[in-house]
Each structure stands twice: as C-alpha cells, then as structure tokens.
Amino acid sequence: MADMVQRIAKKLYQGDIEAVGELVQDALDAGMAPGEVLKDALLAGMDEVGRDFKEGVLFVPEVLFAARAMHAGMDLLRPLLADSEIASSGKCVLGTVKGDLHDIGKNLVTMMLEGGGFEAIDLGIDLEPGTFVDAVREHKPDVVGMSALLTTTMLQMKATIEALEEAGLRDSVKIMIGGAPVTAAFAVQIGADAYAPDAATAVEMARELMA
C-alpha cells in the first residue's frame, strides 16, 4: 500500500491526470480506504507541490496540472467518502474584486485551497462588495478571500471589508487578501486578517486562520 500511495503522490506531482485516475482506482480496488487515499496520497502530494511552487522549483503551469490531477482523483473518491472522512479543513469563498477581471492567480489559489483540503467556493471576477456579503450570508464560510491585480481595484478590498462590517458579518469570517500589487502592510491598513503572496502561502495562511 505504501508503494501505491507514493506512486499516486508522484504522478500527482507530475500532473499526470490519467495516471492519477488509474492509480486511485487501483488503490481502491486493492482495498485501500478512500480517506487514506485522500490524505496520504492526494493531499500529501499537493502539499509537496505547494512547497516546491513556493520555492520556485515548480511554476504556474505545473501547479495547474497537478491541481487537475488532484481533481481526477477526487472525482473517484468523493462518492465513496463518508461525510466524516471528507470533513474539510474549512470553508472559503473567494473572488476577484469589483472592476478587476484578472483570475489566473485567484483560480490557482482556489485550486490549491481545494488541494489543501478546504472547501473553496469561487465567486468569480469583478465582484461588487455586496456579492461577497451575499456569499457570506449564503455559504457561512470561515474565510473570505479577495484577489486584485490592479492598483486601482485593490481599494475595492477595503470597500468590501466595510460592506461586511455594515452588514454585521465582519466578525463571523477571517479575511485573506492577495494579488500582485497587494502587500502585508496594505492588509493591515485595510483591516484584513491575512495576506498571502502566492497560492501555496494562501493555503498555509488559511490553515493558520482556522487554528
């Protein structure tokens, strides 16, 4: 079984979507518990992808392929996992703020969060502050994530936090922000709880926010 786990994690790291699907099915056929395949093979593999992405060993395309391979494995496991086994690390809603159409980084963060065991609900791009407010009411997330790539739109992060305050929802969530022009100092300035410079750190920060 240990060999099988390592092979799945290795193929996931390589972004081999087909092989991950086949190997996960083989592991299940061999009697491995779905929860074990998830934790020991898929999540462990994605953790390694996250580490190497952060250290500059892997780049965006490789991470996207690994995330897709993760999805291929998850598609097989999801129907088999008991609710307790699939219990997520936490729930995040995230999106790109009003006026901003950039979504590559946000998509990567979403996929890495899913790879890290979070339930990640992607709200899309060009989101009015009110859309975040509605999403918090509807999904009751632990973390709200905002992405901005423009110096002009990053100010919408502040507007969104204010909208959450006005709706009386600010204290029910943790807020994480990111995107090329965003900094840790800006996060403090606008009252966000966390800033992540990249998708791998976003997973680490989300875990810290849950702690």
Ligand code: B1M
């Ligand atoms: Co635009 N664009 N763009 N663009 N674009 C930039 C951002 C820019 C820096 C290019 C430049 O001039 N050098 C510049 C912004 C300048 C500024 O504000 N200071 C710019 C501009 C000006 C514009 C337009 C205004 C151009 C125009 O029309 N005149 C226009 C604006 C449209 C709009 O949004 N309203 C525009 C349009 C576009 C395209 C549509 C053509 C396209 C976007 C396609 C898409 O996203 N679907 C595009 C692109 C691709 C870029 C660049 C080239 C690449 C962005 C990207 O995807 N990077 C970008 C230049 C650059 O960054 N080199 C540029 C890869 C991605 C993986 O990185 O998004 O930084 P990034 O995400 C990282 C981290 O930031 C972090 O993790 C990610 C992964 O590690 N992160 C988070 C991101 N979100 C996070 C959230 C978190 C945590 C971490 O928590 C929730």
